[in-house]
Amino acid sequence: MPRTATIDLFKESMKFSAGHFTIFSATERENLHGHNFTLRVRITGVVDDNGMLFDYRATKRRLIALCAAWNETLLLPERSPHLRLDTSDPAEVRARFGDELLRFLPRDVTLLPVVNVTLEELSRLIGERLAVDPEVGGDPTILAMVVEVASGPGQRIAWRWSRAGEGP
Known part of the structure; x- marks a missing residue:
């Protein structure tokens, strides 16, 4: 029987500070605010x-780079049915929620392929990226993965993937 192990990647550099607002419905959203997210x-x-699970150095670098790219930006959902984004003007990103028009500098915005900027969606997005990464999900010796994103102490969501079960 093959020997298995689990690596737990939880580095100080695997964090990002970002703004967002959660959309609850077509008429209700949170005010813009931010969190110090950890991964x-x-x-x-x-x-x-x-004697190795896999060479996880590249995976660590990818996760740290993702956190750096999202750090100090406003995260906006590209796939929300309730938020309309307009990036046609190079001087601003416009976000329309109901009768509200929010304007942001493009350099301050990160558009994400999610329906909402929630811990559930962030952990899924990161997990699905790892699941299709040739060095992680593409490696047949990798059996399972858990991606956790926290918005602060005491509030964390876990996305799970298993080669034997559900995946992306």
């Missing part, structure tokens, strides 16, 4: 003949 990833797989 934690656990990857389980078969230990190879060299």
Whole structure:
């Protein structure tokens, strides 16, 4: 029986401070605010003949780069049925929610392919990116993964993937 192990990637640099607002319905949203988000990833797989689960250095670098790219930006959902985004003007990003028009500088905005900027959607987005990464989900010796995103102490969501079960 092959030996398995789980690596827990939870580095100080795997964090980002970002603004957002949660959309509850076509008529209700939170006010714009921010969080100091943290990211934690656990990857389980078969230990190879060299005594390693996998070379996780590139995965760590990708996660740290993602956090750096999202840091100090406003995260907006591209797929929300209740928020209309207009990026046609190079001077501003316009977000229309009901009768509200919000304007932001493009350099301050990160558009994400999600329906809402929630812990559930952020953990899924990061997890699905890892699941299709050739060095993680594409590696047949990787068996499972848990991606956790927290918006502060005591509030964390976990997205789970398993080669044997559901995936992206």
